[in-house]
Amino acid sequence: MRNINFGYGISRPRAIDIDNNDLRKSNAIIAEMPELQACIGCGSCTASCTAGNLTEFNFRRLHTAVRRGEYKGAYEDINKCMLCGKCRLVCPRGINTRALIMLIKRKLGDF
Amino acid sequence: MAKRVVIVGGGPAGMQTALELKARGIEPIIVERDVELGGKVRDWHKLFPSFTPASDVLDPIIRGVKSAKIRCFLGQEVRAIAPDGVTLRSEERIHADAVVVATGFTLFDAHRKQEYGYGLYSNVITSVDLERMMNNGRVTLADGSEPRRIAILHCVGSRDEKVCQRHCSKVCCITGVKQAIELKQMFPTADVFNFYMDIRMFGAGYEELYREAQQRYNVHFVRGRISEAAQTINDRIQIKAEDTLTGRPLRMTVDMLVLLVGMNGNRDNESLAASASLNIAPNGFFEPKDSFRGAVCSQREGIFFAGAATAPKSLADTLAEASMTASTVAEYLNHKYNTR
Numbered sequence: 213m214r215n216i217n218f219g220y221g222i223s224r225p226r227a228i229d230i231d232n233n234d235l236r237k238s239n240a241i242i243a244e245m246p247e248l249q250a251c252i253g254c255g256s257c258t259a260s261c262t263a264g265n266l267t268e269f270n271f272r273r274l275h276t277a278v279r280r281g282e283y284k285g286a287y288e289d290i291n292k293c294m295l296c297g298k299c300r301l302v303c304p305r306g307i308n309t310r311a312l313i314m315l316i317k318r319k320l321g322d323f
Numbered sequence: 324m325a326k327r328v329v330i331v332g333g334g335p336a337g338m339q340t341a342l343e344l345k346a347r348g349i350e351p352i353i354v355e356r357d358v359e360l361g362g363k364v365r366d367w368h369k370l371f372p373s374f375t376p377a378s379d380v381l382d383p384i385i386r387g388v389k390s391a392k393i394r395c396f397l398g399q400e401v402r403a404i405a406p407d408g409v410t411l412r413s414e415e416r417i418h419a420d421a422v423v424v425a426t427g428f429t430l431f432d433a434h435r436k437q438e439y440g441y442g443l444y445s446n447v448i449t450s451v452d453l454e455r456m457m458n459n460g461r462v463t464l465a466d467g468s469e470p471r472r473i474a475i476l477h478c479v480g481s482r483d484e485k486v487c488q489r490h491c492s493k494v495c496c497i498t499g500v501k502q503a504i505e506l507k508q509m510f511p512t513a514d515v516f517n518f519y520m521d522i523r524m525f526g527a528g529y530e531e532l533y534r535e536a537q538q539r540y541n542v543h544f545v546r547g548r549i550s551e552a553a554q555t556i557n558d559r560i561q562i563k564a565e566d567t568l569t570g571r572p573l574r575m576t577v578d579m580l581v582l583l584v585g586m587n588g589n590r591d592n593e594s595l596a597a598s599a600s601l602n603i604a605p606n607g608f609f610e611p612k613d614s615f616r617g618a619v620c621s622q623r624e625g626i627f628f629a630g631a632a633t634a635p636k637s638l639a640d641t642l643a644e645a646s647m648t649a650s651t652v653a654e655y656l657n658h659k660y661n662t663r
């Protein structure tokens with residue numbers, strides 16, 4: 213049968229595919245900083261973030277994505293962080309967010 | 324001779340326990356630190372979820388205590404407890420056959436969350452201040468004018484490692500929904516925004532009230548915790564949060580910021596517990612013997628609990644538990660004195 217072009221391309225599925233995502237890095241990050249598991253997604257870190265005010269950088273979204281094994285663009289994105297530490301002052305779960313940034317950088321850097 | 328039970332605390336829990344013990348022929352004695360009976364509820368205007376005036380519930384209980392001629396030591400603080408009585412701050416001892424701890428909770432001191440500016444910015448108030456304003460018949464901004472835009476922040480002094488209060492205070496979400504509706508009733512053209520991390524609607528009718536706030540009163544719910552507040556040059560308040568559901572930082576200016584303060588364990592829980600070898604739970608409240616059949620029992624025979632002394636509780640839960648405490652104490656006394 214002839215291939216008919218309906219004008220649709222195959223785009224990458226938008227769903228977060230936990231079955232196929234490689235969770236090894238994510239697990240390694242959590243193993244080194246188990247406190248990240250306590251995040252309740254309140255967004256205080258993003259709200260207080262200096263970098264997030266000026267750029268698309270969203271720290272809560274980033275570390276949530278990394279936990280789900282969605283690493284694409286994360287390393288480049290995290291370089292927007294200025295390591296000012298404001299996020300750490302507001303986290304209600306007492307997560308050392310600044311240390312987390314360094315950890316994510318280190319783990320994703322050796323891709 | 325009637326058996327005697329000393330009840331520490333003359334809030335709703337203590338009074339209801341006393342009334343029900345008295346009805347069983349037991350002699351209750353209430354010791355209350357304040358000069359008046361009633362506990363925190365004295366300050367509440369209308370109660371969730373039914374908007375019943377708090378005085379409609381509290382006054383009949385106080386009248387009941389008076390007409391039953393229950394002995395009350397007012398303005399007296401209990402310093403130590405034991406199964407056979409209590410010691411007051413004045414060193415006077417009151418002997419008893421059992422003791423009920425109904426010492427309730429302490430409101431979180433909003434000054435401790437400096438980033439929200441309570442005590443610094445004139446239009447940052449707490450949920451308790453709002454109840455008092457409503458009781459005084461007038462809610463206004465500091466300059467006497469009407470607020471046009473109001474933000475209500477959930478979880479202030481609860482679920483927060485930074486102030487060492489990890490637990491959820493249970494009643495503030497529904498209080499926030501109730502107060503949002505009351506504000507919209509007072510100021511129908513004002514915009515009200517509730518900033519929350521999770522909405523916890525645990526009781527009968529609560530979820531329905533939440534929905535009513537959304538649908539009928541057009542209260543806006545934003546999922547994100549306010550990270551800081553700052554006063555603008557014209558006494559308004561600028562707040563910052565993340566609107567986590569769109570994943571973008573959010574800024575807005577409001578006329579009034581209401582902080583939903585949490586319920587903490589009393590500061591003297593530790594010393595009271597130590598005086599009788601009772602346990603304090605990690606959340607700072609008294610730890611009951613177990614969470615099911617022993618929820619009103621302590622680790623010590625002869626010492627019992629009622630109300631918010633063991634955990635944040637609504638008034639309805641507090642009163643129901645007080646009934647359970649009274650019957651458990653009565654059973655204990657029966658058993659103790661009939662089998663000897």
Ligand SMILES: Cc1cc2nc3c(=O)[nH]c(=O)nc-3n(C[C@H](O)[C@H](O)[C@H](O)COP(=O)(O)OP(=O)(O)OC[C@H]3O[C@@H](n4cnc5c(N)ncnc54)[C@H](O)[C@@H]3O)c2cc1C
Nearest residue numbers: 332334335336356362363370371401427428630631637638
């Ligand atoms: C902002 C807010 C709004 C609320 N609104 C509602 C509502 O609308 N509906 C609802 O169902 N619930 C509401 N609640 C919950 C309600 O206030 C509690 O359920 C209730 O107060 C618990 O009663 P209690 O007797 O256990 O404690 P308390 O009310 O705290 O009373 C304890 C008493 O013990 C006394 N005491 C403490 N230590 C000592 C001591 N060592 N010696 C002598 N006396 C002592 C205290 O002075 C106090 O009078 C609200 C709570 C908050 C924080």
Ligand code: SF4
Nearest residue numbers: 261293294296297299
């Ligand atoms: S340390 Fe980085 S992520 Fe945290 S507030 Fe500063 S810039 Fe934002």
Ligand code: SF4
Nearest residue numbers: 251252254255257303
């Ligand atoms: S402030 Fe803490 S708890 Fe809140 S989203 Fe950021 S890391 Fe998670």
Ligand code: SF4
Nearest residue numbers: 478481491492495496
């Ligand atoms: S009841 Fe709601 S506002 Fe109160 S501590 Fe729990 S989640 Fe926060």
